[in-house]
Amino acid sequence: MALLRLKPLPLTAERFAPYGDVIAAPAAHGASMNAARFDRYTNLARVDADTDAGISIVRSRTPTELPHRFDLVERHPLGSQAFIPLGGFPFIVVVGPPGESIDPADLRAFVTNGSQGVNYHRGTWHMPLIALADGQQFLVVDRASGDGNCEERHFEQAIVLERPA
Amino acid sequence: MALLRLKPLPLTAERFAPYGDVIAAPAAHGASMNAARFDRYTNLARVDADTDAGISIVRSRTPTELPHRFDLVERHPLGSQAFIPLGGFPFIVVVGPPGESIDPADLRAFVTNGSQGVNYHRGTWHMPLIALADGQQFLVVDRASGDGNCEERHFEQAIVLERPA
Numbered sequence: 001m002a003l004l005r006l007k008p009l010p011l012t013a014e015r016f017a018p019y020g021d022v023i024a025a026p027a028a029h030g031a032s033m034n035a036a037r038f039d040r041y042t043n044l045a046r047v048d049a050d051t052d053a054g055i056s057i058v059r060s061r062t063p064t065e066l067p068h069r070f071d072l073v074e075r076h077p078l079g080s081q082a083f084i085p086l087g088g089f090p091f092i093v094v095v096g097p098p099g100e101s102i103d104p105a106d107l108r109a110f111v112t113n114g115s116q117g118v119n120y121h122r123g124t125w126h127m128p129l130i131a132l133a134d135g136q137q138f139l140v141v142d143r144a145s146g147d148g149n150c151e152e153r154h155f156e157q158a159i160v161l162e163r164p165a
Numbered sequence: 166m167a168l169l170r171l172k173p174l175p176l177t178a179e180r181f182a183p184y185g186d187v188i189a190a191p192a193a194h195g196a197s198m199n200a201a202r203f204d205r206y207t208n209l210a211r212v213d214a215d216t217d218a219g220i221s222i223v224r225s226r227t228p229t230e231l232p233h234r235f236d237l238v239e240r241h242p243l244g245s246q247a248f249i250p251l252g253g254f255p256f257i258v259v260v261g262p263p264g265e266s267i268d269p270a271d272l273r274a275f276v277t278n279g280s281q282g283v284n285y286h287r288g289t290w291h292m293p294l295i296a297l298a299d300g301q302q303f304l305v306v307d308r309a310s311g312d313g314n315c316e317e318r319h320f321e322q323a324i325v326l327e328r329p330a
Contacts, residue, residue, distance in 0.1 A: 025222040025302060034293040037227045043219035043309050047212055054208035055247055055284065055306060057190040062202045082220055084304055086280075087253055115251075117304075119220065128199040137190060139249055139282075141220060141306055144208050 003157065004104050008092050008111035008164040011118070016110065019095040019124045021045035023084055023117035045119035047141055049079035054144035057086070060131035069158040070094075073102060073125045075151050079143035083129060084117030086137040092130065094161060098123030104155050111164040125153070127161070168322065169269050173257050173276040173329040176283070181275065184260040184289045186210040188249055188282035210284035212306055214244035219309035222251070225296035234323040235259075238267060238290045240316050244308035248294060249282030251302040257295065259326060263288030269320050276329040290318070292326070 009015065013022045023044045030039035047053045073096060085091060094109045096102045102125045112118070119141075120126055129138070143149055174180065178187045188209045195204035212218045238261060250256060259274045261267045267290045277283070282304075285291055294303070308314055 023220055023222070023304075025224050029226075030224070032226075033223060034295075037225065037229065037293075037295060038223040039226050040305075041222045041224075043221055045220040046309060047218040047220060047306070053212040053218060055188055055210040055212060055249075056208055057188070057206045058198060058203040059190050059195070059206075060202065061194075061197075061204050064202065084220075084249075084251070086249070086251060088251070128202075130199070130202060139188075139304060140205075141212070144211060 003160050005160045005162055006094060006107060006109040007162045008109040011110040011112045011116055016118065018097055020080070020121045021119040023082060023119055024115055045082055047080060048122050049143040052144040053079065053141060056140040058129065058138050058140055060134055060136040063132055063134050064130035066161060066163045068130065068161045070127055070161060071155045071158045073127055073153050075123050075125045076142070076149045077123055077151060078149040080119055080122050081142040082117060082119035082140065084139045086139055088114050089133065089136055090114045091132060092161065093118055094127035095120070096125035102153055104159055107159065109161055168325050170325045170327055171259060171272060171274040172327045173274040176275040176277045176281055181283065183262055185286045186284040188247060188284055189280055210245070210247055212245060213287050214308040217309040218244065218306060221305040223294065223303050223305055225299055225301040228297055228299050229295035231326060231328045233295065233326045235292055235326060236320045236323045238292055238318050240288050240290045241307070241314045242288055242316060243314040245284055245287050246307040247282060247284040247305065249304040251304055253279050254298065254301055255279045256297060257326065258283055259292035260285070261290035267318055269324055272324065274326055
C-alpha cells in the first residue's frame, strides 16, 4: 500500500468550515468599540464545553520538521479547542470530520497565514499540535478538565505530512 | 480638589490577584504535552460566564497617548473578560475591586511586559481598553452575549493615567 501523503493547503474559513472556525480579524473595519478606539470582530468562535473552560498557553519545546510522519489523531468529545498563535507565525493543522471513526483518506492538511488561529469544533479529528520552530507560543481555549475528553485513533500505516506548496 | 493621578506599576500576578489573572507562560518548563513537543501551562485563567463564551479579536483603530484622562470605568457582572495581545506588545490596564460602587482612590494602574495578557474576574471594575499603537490586536475571551453584562460608572472628575515609570 502506498504511503498516504498530505500537502497542506492555505487555510480559509470556507475550507475549514466542516471542522471548526478560523480565528482572524479581516482587514475591513469591524464594529466600533470604546469610542471608536477599536474595531471589534465578535465571536469569531464559540467556546463549547460541557463544564468550565480555561485559557492555557503551550510553548514549543521541540519543533517538528517537514515532511513529518504521524500515525495518530485525536478528538475531544466534550468540547471545542482553540489554538491561537501569540506572535504571528504560520502553523499546520491536519483535520478530519467528526464521527466515531476516521478514515485516513478523509484527512485534510492546512497551513495558516501567520495571523490565523483555529478552533476545532467538538469531535473534530485532528493531528496533535506541532510547531515549526522552537519557542513558539499558542494560546489554548478549551475545557478546563481533560478528564474523559480525549479519544485517540492509531493508523496502521504512517501518514506523511509534506511541506506546504 | 486635586486631580487623581495614576502611574502604572509593572504587572505581576500577585499585584493583580484581587482583580483577575495574568495570562503568561513562565520561562520554566511546564507539563509535557504531545510527546514532549510542548510545555503546557494549563488553566492560567478560567472562562467564567453564565451563558456561552466566545473568542473575539479587537484591533486598535485610534491609539491612545499618555498621559490619558478618563472619567469612566465599567464592569461585567455576568462573566470574566480576557485580553491577550497578539504579537507581543505592552498595554496598560486600570482596575478596581469588584463591588457595587467604586471609589476612584481604589483604582490601580498596571503596565504589562509585552507578553502578558489579563483576565478580569467577574465584576472587576476597569477602564475601557486602550492601545498604545495603531493596529495592535488583542484576543478577547468573554461572554458571547453582551446583553445586561456592562455596568458603567462616570466620575465627576477626570483621572489622569500617566506614563509608566
